[in-house]
Amino acid sequence: MDIEQFRKAGYAAIDHICDYYANLDKRPVSSSVKPGYLAPLLPTAAPEEGEDFAAIAADYGRVIEQGLTHWQHPSFFAYFPTAASFEGILGDLYATAAPNPGFNWSCSPACTELEGVVMDWAAQLLGLDTAFHNAAGVGGGALQTTASESALIATVAARERFLALPTQSPSKLEELVLYVTTQTHSLGLKAGRVLGLQVRALEVRAEDKYALRGAALRQALEEDAAAGRRPFMLIATVGTTSSGAVDNLPEIQAVLKDHPEVWLHVDAAWAGIALCCPETRDALFLDAINAAADSFCTNFHKWGLVNFDASTLWVRDRKSLTDALDITPPFLRTAHGDAGTVVDYRNWHLALGRRFRSLKLWFVLRGFGAAGFRAHIRQGIALNATFGALLAASDILTLVTPPALALTVFRLAPPDRDLDLAALNTLNASFFARLAVRPDLAITQTVLNGVFCVRFAIGAARTTEAHVRAAFDVITEEARTALALWESAV
Amino acid sequence: MDIEQFRKAGYAAIDHICDYYANLDKRPVSSSVKPGYLAPLLPTAAPEEGEDFAAIAADYGRVIEQGLTHWQHPSFFAYFPTAASFEGILGDLYATAAPNPGFNWSCSPACTELEGVVMDWAAQLLGLDTAFHNAAGVGGGALQTTASESALIATVAARERFLALPTQSPSKLEELVLYVTTQTHSLGLKAGRVLGLQVRALEVRAEDKYALRGAALRQALEEDAAAGRRPFMLIATVGTTSSGAVDNLPEIQAVLKDHPEVWLHVDAAWAGIALCCPETRDALFLDAINAAADSFCTNFHKWGLVNFDASTLWVRDRKSLTDALDITPPFLRTAHGDAGTVVDYRNWHLALGRRFRSLKLWFVLRGFGAAGFRAHIRQGIALNATFGALLAASDILTLVTPPALALTVFRLAPPDRDLDLAALNTLNASFFARLAVRPDLAITQTVLNGVFCVRFAIGAARTTEAHVRAAFDVITEEARTALALWESAV
Numbered sequence: 001m002d003i004e005q006f007r008k009a010g011y012a013a014i015d016h017i018c019d020y021y022a023n024l025d026k027r028p029v030s031s032s033v034k035p036g037y038l039a040p041l042l043p044t045a046a047p048e049e050g051e052d053f054a055a056i057a058a059d060y061g062r063v064i065e066q067g068l069t070h071w072q073h074p075s076f077f078a079y080f081p082t083a084a085s086f087e088g089i090l091g092d093l094y095a096t097a098a099p100n101p102g103f104n105w106s107c108s109p110a111c112t113e114l115e116g117v118v119m120d121w122a123a124q125l126l127g128l129d130t131a132f133h134n135a136a137g138v139g140g141g142a143l144q145t146t147a148s149e150s151a152l153i154a155t156v157a158a159r160e161r162f163l164a165l166p167t168q169s170p171s172k173l174e175e176l177v178l179y180v181t182t183q184t185h186s187l188g189l190k191a192g193r194v195l196g197l198q199v200r201a202l203e204v205r206a207e208d209k210y211a212l213r214g215a216a217l218r219q220a221l222e223e224d225a226a227a228g229r230r231p232f233m234l235i236a237t238v239g240t241t242s243s244g245a246v247d248n249l250p251e252i253q254a255v256l257k258d259h260p261e262v263w264l265h266v267d268a269a270w271a272g273i274a275l276c277c278p279e280t281r282d283a284l285f286l287d288a289i290n291a292a293a294d295s296f297c298t299n300f301h302k303w304g305l306v307n308f309d310a311s312t313l314w315v316r317d318r319k320s321l322t323d324a325l326d327i328t329p330p331f332l333r334t335a336h337g338d339a340g341t342v343v344d345y346r347n348w349h350l351a352l353g354r355r356f357r358s359l360k361l362w363f364v365l366r367g368f369g370a371a372g373f374r375a376h377i378r379q380g381i382a383l384n385a386t387f388g389a390l391l392a393a394s395d396i397l398t399l400v401t402p403p404a405l406a407l408t409v410f411r412l413a414p415p416d417r418d419l420d421l422a423a424l425n426t427l428n429a430s431f432f433a434r435l436a437v438r439p440d441l442a443i444t445q446t447v448l449n450g451v452f453c454v455r456f457a458i459g460a461a462r463t464t465e466a467h468v469r470a471a472f473d474v475i476t477e478e479a480r481t482a483l484a485l486w487e488s489a490v
Numbered sequence: 491m492d493i494e495q496f497r498k499a500g501y502a503a504i505d506h507i508c509d510y511y512a513n514l515d516k517r518p519v520s521s522s523v524k525p526g527y528l529a530p531l532l533p534t535a536a537p538e539e540g541e542d543f544a545a546i547a548a549d550y551g552r553v554i555e556q557g558l559t560h561w562q563h564p565s566f567f568a569y570f571p572t573a574a575s576f577e578g579i580l581g582d583l584y585a586t587a588a589p590n591p592g593f594n595w596s597c598s599p600a601c602t603e604l605e606g607v608v609m610d611w612a613a614q615l616l617g618l619d620t621a622f623h624n625a626a627g628v629g630g631g632a633l634q635t636t637a638s639e640s641a642l643i644a645t646v647a648a649r650e651r652f653l654a655l656p657t658q659s660p661s662k663l664e665e666l667v668l669y670v671t672t673q674t675h676s677l678g679l680k681a682g683r684v685l686g687l688q689v690r691a692l693e694v695r696a697e698d699k700y701a702l703r704g705a706a707l708r709q710a711l712e713e714d715a716a717a718g719r720r721p722f723m724l725i726a727t728v729g730t731t732s733s734g735a736v737d738n739l740p741e742i743q744a745v746l747k748d749h750p751e752v753w754l755h756v757d758a759a760w761a762g763i764a765l766c767c768p769e770t771r772d773a774l775f776l777d778a779i780n781a782a783a784d785s786f787c788t789n790f791h792k793w794g795l796v797n798f799d800a801s802t803l804w805v806r807d808r809k810s811l812t813d814a815l816d817i818t819p820p821f822l823r824t825a826h827g828d829a830g831t832v833v834d835y836r837n838w839h840l841a842l843g844r845r846f847r848s849l850k851l852w853f854v855l856r857g858f859g860a861a862g863f864r865a866h867i868r869q870g871i872a873l874n875a876t877f878g879a880l881l882a883a884s885d886i887l888t889l890v891t892p893p894a895l896a897l898t899v900f901r902l903a904p905p906d907r908d909l910d911l912a913a914l915n916t917l918n919a920s921f922f923a924r925l926a927v928r929p930d931l932a933i934t935q936t937v938l939n940g941v942f943c944v945r946f947a948i949g950a951a952r953t954t955e956a957h958v959r960a961a962f963d964v965i966t967e968e969a970r971t972a973l974a975l976w977e978s979a980v
Contacts, residue, residue, distance in 0.1 A: 001575075001576040001577060001857060003508050003511055003512055003576075004508075005576070006504070006507070006508060006511075006576035006579075006580075007504055007505065007508050009576070009580055010500075010501075010503075010504030010507070010508075010576075010579075010580065010583075011500075011501055011504060013500075013580055013583050013584060013587075014496070014497055014500030014501060014504065015497065016584075017496070017500070017583075017584075017587040018493045018494075018496060018497050018500075020587065020588065021493055021496075022493055031598065031599050031600070033599050033600075035595065035599070035832045036603070037599065037603065038599075038600065038603035038604060038606075038607060039603065039606070039607055039625075042607050044610070044625075045610075045611055045614050045615075045860075046611040046612075046614070046615055046855040046856065046859065046860050046863075047855075047856060047859045047860070048859055048860050048861050049859040049861055049862070050856070050857050050858050050859035050861075050862045051856045051857065051859065053577070053580070053857060056577075056852075056853055056856050056857060057580075060584055060849075063600075064600045064604065064849070065588075065600070066600070067598070067599040067600025067601075067603060067604075068588060068590065068598050068599075068600050068601075069590060069596075069597055069598045069599075070588065071588075071589065071590045071591075071598075072588065072589075079591075079597070082589050082590055082591055083589070084586075084587065084588065084589050085491075086491040086493075086495070086496035086499070086500075087491060087543070087546075088586075089496075089500075089583070089586055089587050090496075090499055090500065090503055090543070090547075092582065092583075092586040093500075093503050093507075093579070093582075093583050093586070094503060094506075094507075094550055096574075096578075096579055096582040096583070096586075096797050096798075097503075097507040097510065097574065097579050098510065098555075098558060098560065098561075098562065098574065099561065099562075099572050099573070099574050099791070099797045099798040100558065100559060100561045100572055100798070101561075101569075101572055101636075101798060105525065106559075107559055107569070108521070108557070108558050108559045108561075109521050109523050109525070109527065109528075109557040109558075109559075110521070110523075110528065110553075110554045110555075110556070110557025110558050111557075111558075113526070113527065113528035113529065113557060114528060114554065114557075116528075116529070117528060117529055117532050120534070120535075121535055121536040122536075124535050124536070125535075125536055135529075135534075145635065145841055145843075145844075146591075146841040146842060146843045146844075147842075148840065148841035148842045148843075149840060149841045152840060152841075156683075156684050156686075159686060160686075163686075172662065172663075172664060173662075173663040173664065173686055174662060174663065185842075186817050186842060187842065189817045190815070190817050190840070190841075190842070193646075193814065193815060193817055194646050194685075194815070194840055195684075195685060195686065196646075196649060196650075196653075196663055196685065196686075301589070307586050307589045308586075308589040308590070308591060308843065308845060309843065309845060324683065325680070325683060325684070327676050327679045327680050327683055342525045350638065350639060350642060350680070350684055350840070351635055351636040351638035351639045351642075351680075352636060352637075352638045352675075352676060352677065352680070353635075353636045353638075353798065353799065354635075354636075355798060355799060359550075359554070362546075363546055365536040365537075366536065366537060366540070366541045366546050367491060367540050367541065367543060367546060368540045369536065369537045369538055369539040369540035369541065370535075370536050370537070370538050371538050371539055371540075372539070372540045373536075
């Protein structure tokens with residue numbers, strides 16, 4: 001493809017994307033293809049001769065798009081949102097057009113320097129303390145692929161810091177224990193699996209809204225100390241996946257004052273973005289994050305308008321990362337590098353090369369401005385309040401936990417029947433099964449301490465009150481049908 | 491930004507990219523900015539109100555591009571190439587426009603299914619045995635970010651396979667040893683650092699062209715067994731970073747016949763792409779890869795025309811990956827999933843979410859066709875032969891090792907002076923220092939068993955014979971100047 005053919009194909013791609021978003025709400029949200037749908041539509045090997053790009057682009061529309069679930073659809077309420085903005089698309093386009101592996105400062109200075117600057121913009125937007133700012137040269141932030149990778153990096157740093165403590169040495173890897181809770185995202189278990197370390201999932205209680213309390217943490221630390229195990233890290237969550245629970249960071253902070261050997265990683269993959277709005281900061285324990293977190297992660301690619309992937313990870317001490325991940329021989333280390341005058345981001349993550357992700361974050365923060373960014377988050381919270389009000393007025397649906405920001409967890413619970421937990425779970429499973437096959441919305445399930453629930457997560461940029469009300473009507477209709485069928489069967 | 495504003499900004503971005511490539515060879519290859527250049531050009535925080543996109547795009551050209559090193563410049567001969575093709579740019583554009591996290595089949599079926607199909611296209615293109623094909627349902631391949639991540643994933647799988655062997659159990663993590671050579675890419679040391687495992691770098695010899703031989707491997711295995719250490723994996727390299735060395739895989743295969751507990755990962759990050767040309771396959775030991783490798787990695791984003799990131803990782807037994815990385819509780823596992831009818835790629839890598847990378851690989855393989863892809867690789871090899879012929883005729887430059895595919899390692903070595911190694915190294919360091927500041931080419935250094943050398947790596951799609959000859963002239967001129975200055979100083 002020569003330059004003029006690219007210009008033509010590029011314009012056509014832009015037009016295709018415009019059409020996609022102009023008509024997105026007319027599509028079914030989820031794909032209805034069956035497993036194995038694609039292979040029969042494609043040759044079994046690459047063509048010997050190159051093909052005309054118009055045919056390739058047409059196949060994207062013909063065979064690929066039917067197999068996509070549309071995460072930016074205004075009626076996508078499943079999992080958590082995955083962001084797309086035109087600013088983010090353009091940032092990624094410029095970055096991918098002149099790719100470079102960005103592994104150190106000199107291999108493309110702009111990549112490293114923009115990341116340093118824009119991570120500070122993001123830190124300020126969220127209210128993170130200057131301790132986490134790159135400009136201060138002690139802590140700092142970098143863009144990773146996902147919250148799982150961010151947590152894995154933090155775990156490696158925590159392990160190395162722990163093993164280097166004179167008070168903990170010598171420790172065997174088999175003695176180390178990583179703490180999570182039963183509500184922590186799979187990233188906790190995965191970090192343990194990848195690193196071959198024990199993971200202990202602390203129990204949380206419904207009466208604590210599924211949040212970790214200080215007493216449970218203290219008890220676990222005492223039990224493990226008595227048993228000769230060595231807890232070296234806690235992954236606490238601000239906004240759990242299942243229900244948006246916020247672990248009690250002030251209590252955790254108080255307990256960890258007596259355990260400085262335990263690294264505190266705060267995973268706020270979804271909810272952390274909401275810290276851009278000052279009115280959320282008390283509930284999300286920003287002060288405790290700023291005072292006590294060794295590392296903090298949130299994903300701009302979820303609710304934060306930046307196209308996947310854009311996981312922001314901040315650490316209080318950048319040397320904890322480079323001590324753990326730097327494979328530069330000692331004689332090549334410089335005071336310059338350690339002080340952050342020149343940052344080599346290869347020592348801040350697992351791989352060597354990395355994409356130029358800061359460009360899309362920069363484009364989004366400039367294109368929306370802080371005010372526009374906050375307006376997007378507040379819109380999600382307001383829409384969820386609307387959904388919560390509709391639920392409160394419902395005669396058959398009820399909240400399982402208080403709504404959290406833009407996430408609501410509820411279930412079908414007819415008030416005038418005396419159903420036990422098992423019966424309610426069966427009823428709700430059949431209710432959810434009806435929702436799961438609806439083409440006009442996407443929604444997911446969860447289980448909270450044995451209670452089967454339905455999750456409703458708002459955050460796509462194009463979702464309006466009309467979409468939320470329409471979804472509530474569909475949910476109510478399916479709830480009534482599920483209840484009627486269930487009653488006729490029992 | 492609304493849809494029509496995006497259309498306008500998108501067209502402008504495409505035009506910018508067209509101009510960039512039309513004028514790329516008129517730019518200096520490397521950036522000449524100084525550390526810290528960017529921050530003074532930018533505000534210290536995100537703007538409160540959103541900005542017009544035209545201003546943002548203009549700033550990309552004004553403040554970012556001056557800080558880029560142009561890895562696609564036709565006179566970029568440093569490190570290894572980083573690919574960009576218009577097909578790759580377009581594939582990434584479509585993928586980023588409708589982002590989804592792709593963590594399992596159902597969250598966007600097309601992403602999983604296209605990856606399954608296109609990885610098989612790539613496997614066939616490179617001549618990999620059907621054992622590695624997804625379609626066969628036993629082994630298979632997936633796209634990772636980088637060769638470092640691919641090696642890390644393979645190491646986790648190797649560790650878990652080893653620990654599960656009845657003959658090796660119980661093992662302590664502290665006893666495990668990962669084998670690399672002194673020429674292995676930093677990915678080996680990094681995998682050891684991340685996982686907290688011992689790494690042993692086996693020595694290689696100049697007379698073996700820096701390749702690992704079977705006898706050295708056997709001796710190391712015997713030494714470690716005698717010392718109670720447990721080697722569980724060897725990362726062998728096909729095409730080392732420093733000199734393109736190819737570890738002797740047939741000899742390694744013979745040794746590992748007696749050590750089935752040792753996982754063989756073949757890292758062919760750069761050179762593996764050349765397997766698309768049948769004439770390279772004997773020298774790159776394809777038969778031994780097919781017979782003996784437990785995992786194999788090459789990066790399409792280096793020499794393979796697919797924009798960063800696109801590291802292809804194949805494994806002989808997909809269950810070795812899912813056993814190591816699957817955190818789905820046992821009661822959710824299905825014969826369906828294990829047999830590969832439905833693949834959940836979250837269990838094939840470190841994170842949960844992943845980009846839709848197969849789209850750009852599909853676009854490239856279709857747009858170029860197998861013939862066009864091979865022609866690109868053969869062009870790089872032919873240009874390197876031209877460079878090698880020029881070197882052979884030089885009166886002051888000499889090869890350090892035989893040229894490897896599109897990589898040549900040489901040094902300044904005036905034939906009529908009797909210089910010892912230290913003197914030659916000093917001379918070459920000053921020679922290289924002159925090359926490093928040239929704006930009209932980019933080139934890198936290496937050290938091979940104590941010998942300071944200069945590396946010349948070809949592979950950018952726009953490099954022609956004229957660029958190679960011009961580079962050779964510059965190199966010769968700087969060599970003469972460096973020699974004259976050195977002689978006047980001693």
